[in-house]
Amino acid sequence: MRSVGKLGVPPDRRHLLAVIERRAIRPDGFRRLVEPFPRARDAFQAFMVRVGVPERGGILLPAYIGWSAREGSGVFDPVRALGATFEFYRVTRSLHIDVEDLAQKLNRLKPRVLLLIHYFGYPDPNYRQAAALGREAGAIVVEDEAHALFSDQVGFACGRAGEAALFSLHKMLPVDSGGLLLLNGARWRTETSDKAPGAEYARALGQYDLAAIAQRRLENARALSTLLSPLAQFLEPLRHESQPGVVPQTFPVTLKKAPRDEIYEQMNRAGFGVVSLYHTMVDAISAEAFPESHWLARRVLNLPVHQDASPDALVEMVGCLRRLLESYH
Numbered sequence: 001m002r003s004v005g006k007l008g009v010p011p012d013r014r015h016l017l018a019v020i021e022r023r024a025i026r027p028d029g030f031r032r033l034v035e036p037f038p039r040a041r042d043a044f045q046a047f048m049v050r051v052g053v054p055e056r057g058g059i060l061l062p063a064y065i066g067w068s069a070r071e072g073s074g075v076f077d078p079v080r081a082l083g084a085t086f087e088f089y090r091v092t093r094s095l096h097i098d099v100e101d102l103a104q105k106l107n108r109l110k111p112r113v114l115l116l117i118h119y120f121g122y123p124d125p126n127y128r129q130a131a132a133l134g135r136e137a138g139a140i141v142v143e144d145e146a147h148a149l150f151s152d153q154v155g156f157a158c159g160r161a162g163e164a165a166l167f168s169l170h171k172m173l174p175v176d177s178g179g180l181l182l183l184n185g186a187r188w189r190t191e192t193s194d195k196a197p198g199a200e201y202a203r204a205l206g207q208y209d210l211a212a213i214a215q216r217r218l219e220n221a222r223a224l225s226t227l228l229s230p231l232a233q234f235l236e237p238l239r240h241e242s243q244p245g246v247v248p249q250t251f252p253v254t255l256k257k258a259p260r261d262e263i264y265e266q267m268n269r270a271g272f273g274v275v276s277l278y279h280t281m282v283d284a285i286s287a288e289a290f291p292e293s294h295w296l297a298r299r300v301l302n303l304p305v306h307q308d309a310s311p312d313a314l315v316e317m318v319g320c321l322r323r324l325l326e327s328y329h
């Protein structure tokens with residue numbers, strides 16, 4: 001029989017750490033290293049350099065990336081700046097990944113990086129499958145969460161299928177700037193990765209009640225869904241129901257007949273901050289090669305659901321939208 005001694009611990013185990021410590025002490029368990037940058041696009045560019053995108057196979061991106069004179073292209077400018085090889089995989093008119101096209105392009109191109117974008121905060125229902133396909137083809141998977149900060153941080157609905165994720169703080173919180181690179185796992189750490197993010201990032205993430213903001217955004221999206229249902233002859237929501245944990249950045253709809261650019265202009269003139277993500281595709285996504293992307297880009301209108309939008313203001317906004325749409329039908 002084994003001797004357990006006075007303490008009840010076998011002598012051959014006394015030198016070991018506890019089987020279960022009183023508190024978690026493994027510094028790398030469940031860790032996501034966070035590196036700060038001025039904007040998400042800077043984080044993306046730095047990560048592409050780090051993993052050698054320009055020299056080692058380029059990047060495969062979704063064929064729905066916009067451009068504007070004021071903002072450039074947050075996703076595509078870094079790819080262009082590096083002179084990297086690129087290709088696009090198809091998306092459908094409802095902005096879902098065309099998984100077949102993705103699989104075929106992954107196998108043909110063997111890109112160094114596969115980019116997934118969680119548009120408007122809603123991860124694609126197939127994004128985990130897409131990430132798995134990317135990994136099988138040898139790609140490093142990056143999740144662009146410029147719109148999905150809350151789906152990641154509050155809903156845990158995305159951000160962990162890839163080796164890296166990107167946040168854009170100023171897109172989702174009332175701060176002037178802030179891009180974060182999140183590294184899942186140790187593979188792409190550098191000496192600088194270990195520096196704690198600066199005070200401005202801690203302030204942005206720590207001083208806002210993310211859960212309450214997420215709740216407000218969800219309530220606003222639900223309210224809009226109800227308010228817009230009588231307008232089915234004029235428009236269609238792009239996302240009908242949200243999946244658990246998904247927190248919208250905006251409420252995207254497609255207009256059936258009314259000219260989107262005019263509706264956009266008039267809504268903004270009336271004081272309702274709608275956007276069109278994206279109204280203009282980057283040149284590299286041609287209408288001939290990607291007709292579905294251009295179909296959507298001509299029709300999409302994103303209604304605000306952010307934390308500053310009150311229920312009364314949403315009612316007013318839908319009233320204004322209704323009057324405008326009626327005048328075009």
Ligand SMILES: Cc1ncc(COP(=O)(O)O)c(C=O)c1O
Binds near residue numbers: 040074144
């Ligand atoms: C999907 C997406 N990713 C990334 C970006 C870039 O964000 P940032 O302005 O922080 O560089 C944008 C916006 O430009 C975006 O819409």
